[in-house]
Amino acid sequence: MAGIYIHIPFCIQKCGYCDFYSIIRLTDKSDFVACLCKEIIDRKDTLNGEAVKTIYFGGGTPSLLSKQDLTKIVDVLFAHYDLSKLEEFTIEVNPDDINMSYLTDLRELGINRLSMGIQSFNNKILTFMNRRHNAAEALQAVELSKRSGFDNVSIDLIYGIPNMSLQEWESSIDTALGMGVQHISAYHLTFEPGTVFYKNLKKNILKEVDDSVSVEQHALLIHKLKEKGFIDYEISNFCQPGFESKHNSSYWNGSNYLGFGPSAHSYSAPSRRWNISDLKEYMKKVQEEECYFEFEILSEKDKYNEAIMLGLRTNKGVELNVINQMKDEFILFFNEIMKKNIKLKTTFEQDGYLKVCFDQKILTDQIITDFFIA
Template sequence: MAGVYLHIPFCHKACHYCDFHFVTHLRDKPELVEALKKELELQRDFFGSDRVETIYFGGGTPSLLSEPELSQLIDNVFEIFDVIDDPEITLEANPDDLTDEKLQQLKKAGVNRLSIGVQSFFDEHLKWMNRTHSAQEAENALKRAQDYGLSNITLDLIYGLPKLSMEQWKENVQKTIALDIPHISAYNLTVEPGTPLAYQVKKNRVQIPQDENVLAQFTYLMDELESNDYVHYEISNFAREGEYSKHNSSYWLGKKYLGVGPSAHGYDGSDRYFNPADNKLYLEKIGKRELPAKWENTTIQDKLNDYILTRLRTIWGLNSHFIEEHFGSNELDRILKEVKPFLNRQEVEHKAGVLTLTRKGKFIADHIAASLFKIDD
């Protein structure tokens, strides 16, 4: 099974923390949609005999697509590739875009899962992030989507925000649970280079919360969601049983995925490629019927480290049999040796040949992964 990702690089305005590729004008949107169709056609043979089970519209703000644009892109995927009968079709959306008319259009186009960027249910935080919606618009959009039968929703929240009190964070989490959202993605605020947030931090205009406050918010998140029957199946993702994101899980499980659009990346089961994060260059390449992809020159070491980084963050963990089969018994022995201190401190557990993070280990997931990486001698 495989997935298709389509990057829609348009936004109403720039969120202060975001470093994804986007522009804040729509003048190239028609041309870019046509280019996406052409890239899909140019990649006709990408999957071989593998069937497509997920289609994901990310960005940017894919909810800025019109119904005809969205329908045409989905139809193209079905026409070009072998798609299963009932694929997961996800669209990222801003709450203020999800009007009654838009929801009707999305359902008509075939979208059956929404990823809604709520981030917070407090207007002061939304204003600080430069989001386009209000807290009330977010709540209304969620309820409206459910009313239209689009109840397969993932809701994004951000913790570690400046001036986000513990009481406010608790209210964000409790409101999400009360709204009966089946999937929650929660991210610690990260200061990415080149963003307005990074500039504000550099100028001491913004103070990032202390680690202990961030860890307290993460701990509360885990406690409350797990006690309400959510499975913590990846460091930043929680879902009710059977509601995992099939598309994102394919990344973590090493399945093939095709990425189209500027800044999109893909994986053919062995190596990864990246499209340029430049709309003009992307359009020029596609206009010449040339694929804009730049393939990574990945080594066995790179592939092992990528496996460790992505899989250790999930409930599926590091599989000893897989490591031995694909990277050799010496590498397995090395990893089992390096992981011993974390096993002794009960930060990692080893059951049935699989290494997974414990609750304690989730707080230092990146550190543990880095400690297990293969480094050149």
């Protein structure tokens, strides 16, 4: 079954670390919703009748859309796609956008999962990252979500932040665990080109944390979450049993998915496409029925590298049988690198899968790169 991702490109302010496409302007919301609905309708035959299992509203800040905006989009989805087997319907929300009335509206639309961008429960750190909520608002948002009937709530946290102490990181983890959420996505801060943080890094205003600090913070995260029964099912994602993100898992297991809105990606083996990252151009081209996306057919090398990247990030690992059906040169290369990494104790083989060793998970990106074919 397939997934649907919808990108909402609006923000009130831009976080210092964020490189996802968004604009600090809300005046185009109505026109955007109309164009988005047109794209959804225009592509209604893309899945060839395949049922949709998950829907995910991301951004940007989807919680800036009103109930009326969301209803228009949801109605179009139900009218043109097979949602009879829909299991998970997620929307990303900012803590200071939601209240009991809005949460009730979301539930009435069939949304059954919230992904809340909290990042930290420390006001100093929230200010540093240019988040527009404070710790008290984050706590209240989670409590309101539970009271409104949401029993599948995910929160985002960030570690590896300059000048954040281990004690401050531990406090955020403890606060998150004390709220009874079902899912936690924890990401190491990265300095992405084009972001404020990246520019400040190049100006020596900011400095990346030492590797030893990252390792210590990651180890603390793993220890505390495992202690509370969380499963580390993907390098940055942890959940209580049965609460894996079904939508994100579809990316990692190679399922088909459609992406609507500016910058949204779609995948249908062996092809991938992505919409232009420019709201004005996106709306103009959708309205005038001009091409608003780029497209590629995955090469055999692309398929190999993607299998490595997606597999090693998960606790399931890379299926050896998948690799063994590829070109001989890829199989030989993979086996050589696998033997080396097993000897280094960075990976291990189990039940037909190659996995990253537990104590090496913070180095997953480096390990993946080692397996890549340039």
